[in-house]
Amino acid sequence: MTAQFNTFIPPVRTLMGPGPSDVDPRILNALSRPTLGHLDPAFIGLMDEVKTLLQFAFQTDNQLTMPVSAPGSAGMESVFVNLLEPGDKVIVCQNGVFGGRMQQNVQRCGATAVMVQDTWGQQTDLQKVEEALKANPDAKAVAFVHAETSTGVRNDAKAISELAKRYDCLSIVDAVTSLGGIELDVDGWQIDAIYSGTQKCLSCVPGLSPVSFSHAAVEVIKARKTPVQSWFLDMDLVMGYWGQGGKRAYHHTAPVNSLYALHESLRILHNEGLQPAWQRHDEMHQTLKSGLENIGLEFVVDEAYRLPQLNMVSIPDGVNDAEVRGQLLSEFGLEIGAGLGELAGKVWRIGLMGYGSNMKNVDYCVSALTSVLKR
């Protein structure tokens, strides 16, 4: 091989798509500190703090709270493979791409997914969920997405979890885009299993997936009759390393530097406080909304359940989707998101997540879009 390879210097970007979002420079700095051994006492001290800080962010006392050493999709899979056994039945609510991914996960566990479908861009209908629960008294869990990244819809996590509990089901929640951006109260809302991602409102690098399991969920795992189909994601083994019961058994080599970064990102959230962080996301969203409506862009999702951190607007008639996004990227270094699945070509998704949810990004986005759409 005679080719030459240069070190990779990324172009300057402002990330306002559906994630990864702009990473706080303090987090990039933490990321690059020298690697420690994954059983070093100093590193184990860090792991303990990460666990405590995740309990804070999720608002939970769950002992089984830690980051899975892989992206959000693996966090999703860790929840399903640990809680489900072949033959189980799960009610899955879908009003966007990620409900469909849950269905795939359920099926690959040899379980049945009973789908509750709602129009993309609208909320999951509580009445439909209750009907599904009545029609399926043998369901083990209700699974849904808190913040649908593909549409910008907030589902009513509190109400759906309450419904699930009333019908003696576990509640399983996708909080990939909600954690740190909008209200989330794992213990208060009686959520049994939840997973998130680091690259959205935590403003950390992509690659880890915080998860948490309630006492009831842990009991279900303990009572399993079949082994968890994934060795890598088997919570019983993973927790042997994360210190359940005081143990520190080697399972896999933790992504040490990514955990430095997650620690720093949770520390920043802790210093700001949850309510102030949620309020900042809301305020930045309001400012962006005024700016976009001023230049004639219309929001798709009803205001009552619109996510502040993921703003979905219709692409105006006659405007070329790919051309506009291409100009924003090449001329302004600005990334916004395309539509996913059935919304491809019809909408843009503008993220205001974590560190990136600030006035400078809001102004820059409105100004760049104004300039490009005028042509």
Added chain:
Amino acid sequence: MTAQFNTFIPPVRTLMGPGPSDVDPRILNALSRPTLGHLDPAFIGLMDEVKTLLQFAFQTDNQLTMPVSAPGSAGMESVFVNLLEPGDKVIVCQNGVFGGRMQQNVQRCGATAVMVQDTWGQQTDLQKVEEALKANPDAKAVAFVHAETSTGVRNDAKAISELAKRYDCLSIVDAVTSLGGIELDVDGWQIDAIYSGTQKCLSCVPGLSPVSFSHAAVEVIKARKTPVQSWFLDMDLVMGYWGQGGKRAYHHTAPVNSLYALHESLRILHNEGLQPAWQRHDEMHQTLKSGLENIGLEFVVDEAYRLPQLNMVSIPDGVNDAEVRGQLLSEFGLEIGAGLGELAGKVWRIGLMGYGSNMKNVDYCVSALTSVLKR
């Protein structure tokens, strides 16, 4: 929560355990560059180079070559869940911890593992492998560990793979600790599926697992009758993102910054060249060997199949394992590895991997051990 959390500053360490190994500062620098979107054209260019550089490191033309977005254990799992279906039979060679992990993976796929056991610290016996192949004409694959991290033994990857092919089986190789440290020739040795890790001889941060599948392995995946049990590790979906057939479909959010780091680490290996890198590992091993034997430490593994990058020595009689490792860590900032499994308390494992395989580390280790063992 009133606790205060400080930013984490890792203590100064020299990592000479079984991995993670000392990370090259150039790689830590690359790691901390600003995050790009996972579908940004500039990032896709980087992915293409990572793929090319991995083909170089593995010495393969395999199109299905890429890093799994999770640690080596997930790379191992990706190989088994994609190649196996319930009812399949695999011959698994075990002469250390990691052969046992392969067995667990095979079983969790609903397949049968026929074990070929050898003493820990000795090589896998080719005759036993051939007997197992003769006794199990329905076996689909032979799986083994190239460099057993738990013992420092090199198994004869070329000979075992040839045997597997002669009996019409796929060969599955764990190269977590071998890639970049000793000779490895995926195409020349007819290896069908292989996985590695980034935190050993590539001197990169932990968290990614390079994998490669031969044409024959891809045909087996294509002919599957059942879906891959893992959505996250389903190669058909993963390759939709990594550009098989020119596609770039969103699957999961890639760990962007870790891929910057892997790119830099492979670039460094490419600049050095494979043979020079292997030779450096061997030379550093010889120097360490002299130093350790001078202070009375004995190697466990026969010289003919000893790994240069993982040096296993017996703990002398009357020496307290934990005390010595504790003193090395607290007084010298030096991490060496404990024994794993049945070798716990009996051996130390001293890594000389990648960037860490240098004279300074060799000298420091011998000098620190000399000082501590004299007490």
